[in-house]
Amino acid sequence: MSKSLIIANWKMNLLRSDSELLTKSILNMVNPGVLQFEIVLVPPFTNMEIVHRIIDHTDLSLGAQNVFWEDSGAYTGEISPTMLRDIGCSWVLLGHSERRQILGETDFEVRRKVSAALAAGLKPIVCVGETLLQRNKGMAPNVLRRQVESALQDVNNENVQNIVIAYEPVWAIGTGNNASVQEIEVAHDEIRDKLIGLFGKDADNIRIIYGGSVNPDNIQYVLSTKNVNGTLVGGASLDADAFIQLIEKAGAK
Numbered sequence: 001m002s003k004s005l006i007i008a009n010w011k012m013n014l015l016r017s018d019s020e021l022l023t024k025s026i027l028n029m030v031n032p033g034v035l036q037f038e039i040v041l042v043p044p045f046t047n048m049e050i051v052h053r054i055i056d057h058t059d060l061s062l063g064a065q066n067v068f069w070e071d072s073g074a075y076t077g078e079i080s081p082t083m084l085r086d087i088g089c090s091w092v093l094l095g096h097s098e099r100r101q102i103l104g105e106t107d108f109e110v111r112r113k114v115s116a117a118l119a120a121g122l123k124p125i126v127c128v129g130e131t132l133l134q135r136n137k138g139m140a141p142n143v144l145r146r147q148v149e150s151a152l153q154d155v156n157n158e159n160v161q162n163i164v165i166a167y168e169p170v171w172a173i174g175t176g177n178n179a180s181v182q183e184i185e186v187a188h189d190e191i192r193d194k195l196i197g198l199f200g201k202d203a204d205n206i207r208i209i210y211g212g213s214v215n216p217d218n219i220q221y222v223l224s225t226k227n228v229n230g231t232l233v234g235g236a237s238l239d240a241d242a243f244i245q246l247i248e249k250a251g252a253k
């Protein structure tokens with residue numbers, strides 16, 4: 001299994017100058033060469049180029065928040081996998097719950113995007129997670145299994161090491177209600193089990209990370225939880241001091 005991941009999802013925040021400042025602060029304060037983590041910055045599309053210029057030739061990598069499944073053509077408003085590669089992007093978030101819930105993204109669309117991303121050499125971070133209603137109705141295991149199976153339906157075993165699954169319970173994102181050790185463990189076991197069903201032994205190469213109100217105060221228990229191979233951080237990644245503290249604490253776990 002590769003290094004654990006710390007992924008910073010800046011969502012629809014920050015102008016170019018803010019992104020530049022934040023990226024430089026992260027680079028100045030962190031010595032990525034000695035880190036045991038792979039750190040990925042995921043800015044809005046308009047800020048990707050400026051972030052890339054700063055982190056090029058460092059150990060930090062660049063991710064995008066979405067991608068379309070076609071490579072070029074009459075798809076107004078969309079960005080293709082090749083375009084992302086062209087600006088130095090190597091990762092892409094897919095199926096984030098904000099896209100599923102606010103923009104109506106479906107399992108089928110996520111599946112097509114996963115295939116297109118892999119074909120272009122991008123590494124997909126596939127987000128899955130249940131809503132509070134689904135959890136309260138006991139549906140969480142089925143939701144996770146369905147989302148994982150659907151997203152990875154067209155993936156073959158040669159590609160599995162390029163896939164990351166982010167378990168992000170919808171009720172934990174941006175709410176301050178991060179999941180407990182037990183809740184994370186149960187969900188990650190469920191996902192791991194599904195991945196083994198799909199890819200056999202090769203599933204060991206797929207990292208499963210947790211996201212949902214992770215901050216410097218809870219990072220250590222999140223990363224100490226069994227079967228957790230990193231984290232996806234939203235709000236706490238927008239503040240340089242908080243994010244650096246989080247990385248430092250992660251290293252000291």
Ligand code: PEP
Nearest residue numbers: 173174211212213234235
């Ligand atoms: C996210 O954006 O995926 C996320 C987990 O956000 P937050 O850390 O703010 O809950």
